[in-house]
Amino acid sequence: MDQGRLFLAIGLSFLVFLAWSLFFASKPPVEQKDTSKQTAPQVVEEKTAPAKPYVKEGAEVKTVETPTVESKERLPEVKPARTITVNSPFYIAKITERGAAFKSFVLKDYREFVEKDSPLKELVSADNPSGNALFGFQNDSVSGLNNAVFSSGVYGDAVVVKDKPVDITFTWVSENGVVIEKKFHFLPDTYLIDLTVTVKNGSAQPIQDRPYLALKRLLPVDKRAYGFTGPSALINNSLEQIKIKKIDSNILYEGNIGWIAVQDRYFISSIIPQSVKEASMRLANDENNIITTEYLHPQNTINALTQQSFEYQLFQGPKSMKLLGSYNNGLKKAINFGMFDILAKPCLWLMNFIHDNLIPNYGIAIIILTLITKVLLWPLGQKSYKSMSEMKKLQPLIKEIKEKHKNDKKKVNEETMALYRTYKINPLGGCLPMVVQIPVFFALYRMLYEAIALRHAPFFLWINDLSAPDRLFHFGFSVPFMEPPYGIPVLTLIMGASMLLQQKMSPPMGDPAQAKMMMLMPVVFTVIFINFSSGLVLYWLVNNLFSIAQQYYTAKKYA
Numbered sequence: 264m265d266q267g268r269l270f271l272a273i274g275l276s277f278l279v280f281l282a283w284s285l286f287f288a289s290k291p292p293v294e295q296k297d298t299s300k301q302t303a304p305q306v307v308e309e310k311t312a313p314a315k316p317y318v319k320e321g322a323e324v325k326t327v328e329t330p331t332v333e334s335k336e337r338l339p340e341v342k343p344a345r346t347i348t349v350n351s352p353f354y355i356a357k358i359t360e361r362g363a364a365f366k367s368f369v370l371k372d373y374r375e376f377v378e379k380d381s382p383l384k385e386l387v388s389a390d391n392p393s394g395n396a397l398f399g400f401q402n403d404s405v406s407g408l409n410n411a412v413f414s415s416g417v418y419g420d421a422v423v424v425k426d427k428p429v430d431i432t433f434t435w436v437s438e439n440g441v442v443i444e445k446k447f448h449f450l451p452d453t454y455l456i457d458l459t460v461t462v463k464n465g466s467a468q469p470i471q472d473r474p475y476l477a478l479k480r481l482l483p484v485d486k487r488a489y490g491f492t493g494p495s496a497l498i499n500n501s502l503e504q505i506k507i508k509k510i511d512s513n514i515l516y517e518g519n520i521g522w523i524a525v526q527d528r529y530f531i532s533s534i535i536p537q538s539v540k541e542a543s544m545r546l547a548n549d550e551n552n553i554i555t556t557e558y559l560h561p562q563n564t565i566n567a568l569t570q571q572s573f574e575y576q577l578f579q580g581p582k583s584m585k586l587l588g589s590y591n592n593g594l595k596k597a598i599n600f601g602m603f604d605i606l607a608k609p610c611l612w613l614m615n616f617i618h619d620n621l622i623p624n625y626g627i628a629i630i631i632l633t634l635i636t637k638v639l640l641w642p643l644g645q646k647s648y649k650s651m652s653e654m655k656k657l658q659p660l661i662k663e664i665k666e667k668h669k670n671d672k673k674k675v676n677e678e679t680m681a682l683y684r685t686y687k688i689n690p691l692g693g694c695l696p697m698v699v700q701i702p703v704f705f706a707l708y709r710m711l712y713e714a715i716a717l718r719h720a721p722f723f724l725w726i727n728d729l730s731a732p733d734r735l736f737h738f739g740f741s742v743p744f745m746e747p748p749y750g751i752p753v754l755t756l757i758m759g760a761s762m763l764l765q766q767k768m769s770p771p772m773g774d775p776a777q778a779k780m781m782m783l784m785p786v787v788f789t790v791i792f793i794n795f796s797s798g799l800v801l802y803w804l805v806n807n808l809f810s811i812a813q814q815y816y817t818a819k820k821y822a
Contacts, residue, residue, distance in 0.1 A: 344412045347431065349447075351424040353454050353580070355383075363413040363433035363445040364394030368579045370530075377719045377728040386532060386579050388481035391553050395532065396577055397477045398445060398460050401559065404472035405462075408443065411435040424449045440465030454580040455590065463570040470565040475545070475557040476575060478532050480525040482507060482554050490528050490713045491601075494556045496544045497521035497593050504599070507548060515559070516544040521593040523558050529715045531582050534558045535592045537574035581715050584611055600713065603706035610636070611710045618716065625729055626722030629711070629798055633805040636707070637813070640700055644810065648817035651769060653688050655818075704806075711798045722797065726754065729798035746794045754800045759789030761807035768814050 344360035357367035365387055373384035387395050399408055413433035422429055432446045441464055448457035464470050482492055493507045498518040505516075520542045524533035536542070536558060543559040558575075565571050578594060580586070587595040600607035610632060617628040637644070661679055668674040683689070711717065717729040725735045734750030742749045762785035769781075792800050 345415065345420060347415050347417050348421045349424060349429075349431070349449055350421065351449060352451055356456075358415075358431070358433075358447070359394060360413045360415055360433065362394060362397050362411060363415075363435075364397050365579075366394045368395065368532075370580060373530075373581065374719065377731065384530070386480070386530060388553075390481050390551055391479050393479050395478055395480070395579070396445075396458065396534075397479070398443065398474070398573075399477070400470070400472040400474055402472050404470050405437055405441050405443070406439070407437050408435070411437075411443070413443075413445065422449075424451050426451065437466075439467075441470070454578055454586075456577040458575045458577055459572055460575075461570055461572045462565055464565045464567055467567050469567055471562070473543075473559055473562055474573060475559045476534055476573070477555055477557040478523070478525050478534060479553055479555050480532050482525065482527055482552055490709065491599070492527045494523070494525050494544070494546050494554055495597060496523045496556075497596055498544070500593070502596050502599055503544075505546065507552070507554065510546045510548045510554070512545070512547045514546075516546075517541070520544060520558065522597075523556050524594075524597055525554050525556050526582065526597060528713055529582055529718050530580065531578070531594075531597055533578040533594060533597070535576040535578065535594065537576065582713070583715055584608065585615065598713075600706065600709040603702055603709060606703060606706035607710035610707055611714055614710075614714070615716060624722065625717055625720040625798070626726065626801060629729075629801050630805050632707075633802055634809060636703060637806065637809045640703065641813070643699055644813050645817060648814045649821055650689060651814075652818050652821045653686070657682060657686065657688065707802055708799060711802055712796060714798075717796070717798045720798075722801070726797050729801070730796045732794050733797040733800055744790050744793055752793050752800075754797055754804060755789060755792050755795075758792060758800055758804040758807065759785050761804055761811065762788055765807055765811050765814065768811065768818070 346360070346366065347358045349356040349358065353371060355367070355369045355371065356365055358364065359366045368386040370384045370386065374381040375384055399405075403409065413435040415431060415433050417431060422431060428451070429449045430446060431449070432444055435443045437443075441462065444459075444461040444463070446459045446461070448459070450456075458476075460474075460476070462470065462474070491504050491506075493505055494510070495502065495504045496516060497503075498516060498520055500519070500521065503516060518541070519539050520536065521539050522533050522535040523544050524531050526532070534556075541561060543561075545557040545559050547555040549555075560573065563571070576592065578590075582598055584595065584598050587598060598608075613635070614625070614628050614632045617631050618625055621631070622628065660682055664678045664682070665675055668678065719727075720729045721727045722729055726733055732746070732748075733752050733754040734748050735753045736750045738749040740749065741747075745752070763782075766781060766785060792803065
């Protein structure tokens with residue numbers, strides 16, 4: 264039993280140190296092929312009449328008349344390109360006419376930091392010069408498109424999406440008569456944005472290439488993070504997650520693609536094609552950690568004097584299970600808690616249910632959730648603590664055996680095992696039930712780390728953000744092992760004290776060296792937890808307190 268408890272403690276330490284790299288690593292791609300070997304079925308062309316001039320009117324937006332395809336006149340470029348601001352109940356988006364791409368996308372319900380005067384959350388970094396939702400062709404078959412300045416036809420630079428949908432169409436005409444139209448359809452009651460890209464080939468030559476729509480997002484590498492950050496996709500109805508360090512621009516991820524995305528701990532930017540079909544995802548990562556994720560269509564031919572449209576939905580917003588689950592597009596699968604996902608999602612649902620229907624405080628919701636899980640695992644804990652209580656009774660007899668045969672370890676083991684058989688005690692009885700509970704612990708860890716509901720969620724007094732480390736006061740100097748901000752980690756210190764108390768209640772180790780190591784474990788865990796989010800620390804503290812109460816009750820019952 265002594266050895267078993269020691270190995271369990273050491274294993275727990277390594278799990279806390281390494282679990283996120285060992286357990287939550289992304290699986291390898293389902294299918295990978297080199298770009299040079301890509302072939303794909305040809306898309307059937309849509310034969311239509313040449314593009315005609317058109318005028319559309321709306322509440323705030325009017326589309327100006329553009330040259331016909333037959334005229335092959337190039338639309339004069341506006342320098343500098345204008346920026347159109349779209350103000351929706353959920354976001355403020357800025358679309359530049361250069362590329363007809365998002366140069367800014369600010370979420371109204373989220374802030375960069377916990378302070379109330381903090382700026383709103385920006386999903387398109389200023390370090391990303393190209394913007395988001397860029398359309399192009401893999402082999403640049405339409406000359407000038409990469410640097411194109413579109414015409415928006417919007418009178419003024421601001422559009423309000425309030426009571427009804429609003430359309431904005433951006434148009435660009437190449438020197439040889441190819442017209443590219445990007446029509447955005449903004450809705451007042453959702454984060455989703457419809458995008459239709461129409462290619463009108465007014466040239467004398469067919470366009471034979473692979474069209475793409477690209478996301479670009481700045482994702483600094485955080486080596487301390489143990490949730491997933493990087494590009495992902497739903498391929499053949501299976502989630503693919505690619506770590507930033509494993510991005511290879513020479514590899515295509517192929518299959519029936521439901522969506523592609525770039526995501527971090529709390530937010531996601533995604534392209535969802537209107538119809539799931541065979542396509543590819545191509546990735547790139549530049550020296551500034553700007554991740555490019557492209558939805559790459561199969562090889563396509565658009566004959567002269569014909570046109571073809573490509574339809575998508577765009578989502579840039581929070582990784583909320585409730586929100587993404589309300590969309591019928593599979594995007595909810597982007598929320599994944601690794602190998603313990605099947606346990607973590609019910610815990611997340613239950614925590615949100617408690618908050619929304621019982622007590623609107625996520626700290627108290629975590630306490631109630633921990634109590635519920637403790638009740639469900641009560642039989643396992645009872646069995647474990649009963650075994651530990653019985654082992655504690657045998658400690659004087661085991662000590663006598665060790666003193667009697669102190670020079671014969673084999674004899675000590677034989678007589679100790681005989682003692683266990685006599686009293687019908689399983690020496691691993693106290694360890695195995697605890698091992699069974701480990702998946703539940705890690706599922707809650709991962710869930711509490713990534714749950715956007717805890718982001719900037721207050722608990723009480725100085726704990727105003729359950730997703731950030733617990734700090735009382737802020738010091739003007741650094742503290743060993745502590746990441747900024749520097750302060751007193753009150754909750755973490757109380758958690759360490761609870762672990763120390765729980766350790767003292769356990770049967771003493773026979774080996775003095777092992778006993779010292781076990782008593783050192785609370786200190787090690789306290790140092791590890793010092794930079795964990797306060798929501799995680801709160802869960803572990805409450806779990807320790809409930810465990811102490813159960814252990815005390817069991818010890819009294821079987822005394």
